Each structure stands twice: as C-alpha cells, then as structure tokens.
Amino acid sequence: MxxxxxxxxxxxxxxxxxxxxxxxxxxxxxxxxxxxxxxxxxxxxxxxxxxxxxxxxxxxxxxxxxxxxxxxxxxxxxxxxxxxxxxxxxxxxxxxxxxxxxxxxxxxxxxxxxxxxxxxxxxxxxxxxxxxxxxxxxxxxxxxxxxxxxxxxxxxxATLPRVPAWACDFAPGHAFSSAFWLPTCPRPDLLFRVYNETIGDLLLANARKLGDHDLAYLGTPPSLSEAAFNSYVGAMLRQVRWIQDLDRLTNLGLTDHVAAETIGKSLPKDHDFSPEDLWSVTKEWLVYSTRISMSACPQVRCFANAERPYELLR
Incomplete structure (x- = not known):
C-alpha cells in the first residue's frame, strides 16, 4: 500500500x-x-x-x-x-x-x-x-x-552516536521490501558484528549489505549490548508473520520441501532469492535465535519448538 x-x-x-x-x-x-x-x-x-x-x-x-x-x-x-x-x-x-x-x-x-x-x-x-x-x-x-x-x-x-549504514534509507529493491521479509544474511551469528560495525572482513561485501537490510527491517536501536541486541532481535522475529508461519508448521513435521513451498506462496515474483535459499537462511536464524534465547533465559522460549531444536530440521 x-x-x-x-x-x-x-x-x-x-x-x-x-x-x-x-x-x-x-x-x-x-x-x-x-x-x-x-x-x-x-x-x-x-x-x-x-x-x-x-x-x-x-x-x-x-x-x-x-x-x-x-x-x-x-x-x-x-x-x-x-x-x-x-x-x-x-x-x-x-x-x-x-x-x-x-x-x-x-x-x-x-x-x-x-x-x-x-x-x-x-x-x-x-x-x-x-x-x-x-x-x-x-x-x-x-x-x-x-x-x-x-x-x-x-x-x-554532536552528542548522538554516528548513524550506521543499516539505519539509513535504502532504495527499494527486489531483495528488500517491507511488504515481505525473511532474513537474507547467511550468518546470524555475525549479525551483531555487522550491527556494531566491527565485522571487518569476516563477511563478503554482499553478505554485509544483506545484514544491513535485515537490521533495517528489524528497526534495531543503536548502542545495544550484545545480550540486549540478541534479545531485541529475538523479540522482533516473533512478530514476523512469515517466520511464525514456518515455526508453527514444525509441529506438523516441517520438511525443507514444505518450508520452501510455504515461502513461495508469499514470495513476490521479482524477489532476488529463491524460496529454497530463503528457507536455508531462515533456518539458520531460527537455530541461532533458539540457541541464544534458551541459553540466556531457559524459561522463555523464543519459538514454539525450542523443545525440539531446529538442528533436527537440517
């Protein structure tokens, strides 16, 4: 709209x-x-x-x-x-x-x-x-x-932190639209390094750009500690409809084929990523977020299937 x-x-x-x-x-x-x-x-x-x-x-x-x-x-x-x-x-x-x-x-x-x-x-x-x-x-x-x-x-x-790249506006593109979002940065474990701009050469330039896009969609506030950052990202992921749809399907025995098929139903036709690639990255994010949330606060489950680790879906 x-x-x-x-x-x-x-x-x-x-x-x-x-x-x-x-x-x-x-x-x-x-x-x-x-x-x-x-x-x-x-x-x-x-x-x-x-x-x-x-x-x-x-x-x-x-x-x-x-x-x-x-x-x-x-x-x-x-x-x-x-x-x-x-x-x-x-x-x-x-x-x-x-x-x-x-x-x-x-x-x-x-x-x-x-x-x-x-x-x-x-x-x-x-x-x-x-x-x-x-x-x-x-x-x-x-x-x-x-x-x-x-x-x-x-x-x-002069008293404010410098605006990082991920907080700037991006030109509308096929891999980044607020009308549909699933994560595209392939290394969620390095997302905090993208966030605090200490990533250096640990990611290729394109992967860093995808990390910027993901952070921009999540609306991450500046100057968070790593623990606060992970907590914020986990809370925001719980509000992404497409991720929650996939999470609920794991109760039914989600397979890679069903996951990609589910993503394909919502994926814009001109998106740069295939449903299979998006599911591969999303699965990595779910694995990482579940592991982080359970280690930080075992009584709070980030996703419905924290009891059944997403590693089983690999």
Whole structure:
C-alpha cells in the first residue's frame, strides 16, 4: 500500500489547478524535491511543518526544505511546534492520513512504513476548521529561525552516536521490501558484528549489505549490548508473520520441501532469492535465535519448538 501513496500524492500535485497546501511534521528534502518536480510551477505552494532541533539532528526532517521553498516562484513555509497532522490539498482534491513527506512514508525508500492516505473533501467543514485553527497559530519560517534550529541541531547531533549504514534509507529493491521479509544474511551469528560495525572482513561485501537490510527491517536501536541486541532481535522475529508461519508448521513435521513451498506462496515474483535459499537462511536464524534465547533465559522460549531444536530440521 505504501508504494502507492507517493504516486497518489504526486498525482494530486501534478493535476492541481489551484494552490497546493502540504501539511506534515516531517519533510525530507529528497521526497520534497519529487513533489515539487510534479507540481506546475505557476501554482503557489504553502507548506506547514515543524522544526524541532532533536528531530532535525536525528535526520527525520531536513532544513533544506527552506531553500527549496525559497526557490519556488510563489512558495511559503510555516512552522508549528506541535504539528502532528498530515494533510495535503489542491483545490477540491485532498488526502488525509498518516504519511509524512519522507521516502519511507511514501514508499520511495526502504524499509517503507505501512501508511494510510485517504481521499477527502478539503472543503468539508471540519477540515476548514482545522485549517483555520492551524493558520491562527503558525509562524512563517525565516533565515534566523533556520540558523537557530541548525545550530541547536548541530549541538545535539554532536552528542548522538554516528548513524550506521543499516539505519539509513535504502532504495527499494527486489531483495528488500517491507511488504515481505525473511532474513537474507547467511550468518546470524555475525549479525551483531555487522550491527556494531566491527565485522571487518569476516563477511563478503554482499553478505554485509544483506545484514544491513535485515537490521533495517528489524528497526534495531543503536548502542545495544550484545545480550540486549540478541534479545531485541529475538523479540522482533516473533512478530514476523512469515517466520511464525514456518515455526508453527514444525509441529506438523516441517520438511525443507514444505518450508520452501510455504515461502513461495508469499514470495513476490521479482524477489532476488529463491524460496529454497530463503528457507536455508531462515533456518539458520531460527537455530541461532533458539540457541541464544534458551541459553540466556531457559524459561522463555523464543519459538514454539525450542523443545525440539531446529538442528533436527537440517
């Protein structure tokens, strides 16, 4: 669904014949550039966002949006420190929902968020009331505000850990999509070394990239100890539908053939990995995660079949 949201917003802007209004707390410069490129240059654009220094420091919003609006023939940028709404309109067309103006929210970067934008009548009384309330409490952005936020964000960023490769956005690809995920890094025992960037030459470059993809999908927070990392990964694996489907099937005597067949039913047609390869890697992850969870906390079973080790499925 998220992959379509960006297209719908681009269509809203491209087909606009009246001024465009874009309201979102988070705006990234690359996503905003795509939206501007789709919008007729003769139309005014009004944008409302928020600039919290901690969010700018974390990289969820870009101050470069100020320059992009300034370069637009008739553009205005307003700020509201407590903005949370996401609302986009052009004339009698409107979209309302959860998606910010970012690559992940609009389906243009992975791991893509699962978002919602629904068509609305922007002239409905409740939306007009929202606009009136919004513009009664905004402030137009200027260079002084931008510099103050930039300085505060820089000071905060200096105290934050460096953003690792796996925490960055990835271009959508056939081996990495939030619409379907099973692990692809062949060495789960080395995933923590990928995470803390001490992997060195222990993995080939492609395997390291696959590890980055897996970490990005799992949304791993930074600066965890190895024990906390393993606990986090185990908890997240329990929430992956495709892994839990396979885990439940082991009660029925899961074979490699049945596992690959089960994966194949959900696997996107353009995925880079075969069902057999994905099962081979997933099985290694299940073996490793079960072993780690049982050694760390024997009374808490990570998967249904901790009593029957996954080594038996090899």
């Amino acid at each position: 998220s992959a379509l949201l960006g297209d719908r917003l681009l269509a809203l802007c491209a087909e606009a014949q009246e001024p465009v209004l874009l309201v979102a707390p988070f705006i990234k410069a690359d996503a905003f550039a795509r939206i501007l490129a789709a919008t007729p240059k003769e139309l005014p654009i009004t944008c409302v966002t928020r600039w919290r220094p901690d969010e700018v420091a974390a990289g969820v919003s870009d101050l470069e949006v100020f320059d992009q609006i300034a370069a637009w023939p008739n553009g205005r940028l307003f700020l509201h420190p407590h903005l949370h709404a996401k609302f986009f309109k052009a004339g009698r067309s409107g979209l309302l929902g959860s998606a910010n103006l970012t690559g992940r929210a609009l389906g243009w970067a992975e791991p893509a968020n699962l978002e919602l934008l629904v068509e609305v009548d922007p002239n409905a009384a409740h939306l007009q009331a929202f606009e009136a309330l919004l513009f009664s409490s905004v402030l137009q952005a200027d260079e002084g505000i931008r510099q103050a936020v930039a300085a505060a964000a820089a000071a905060l960023k």
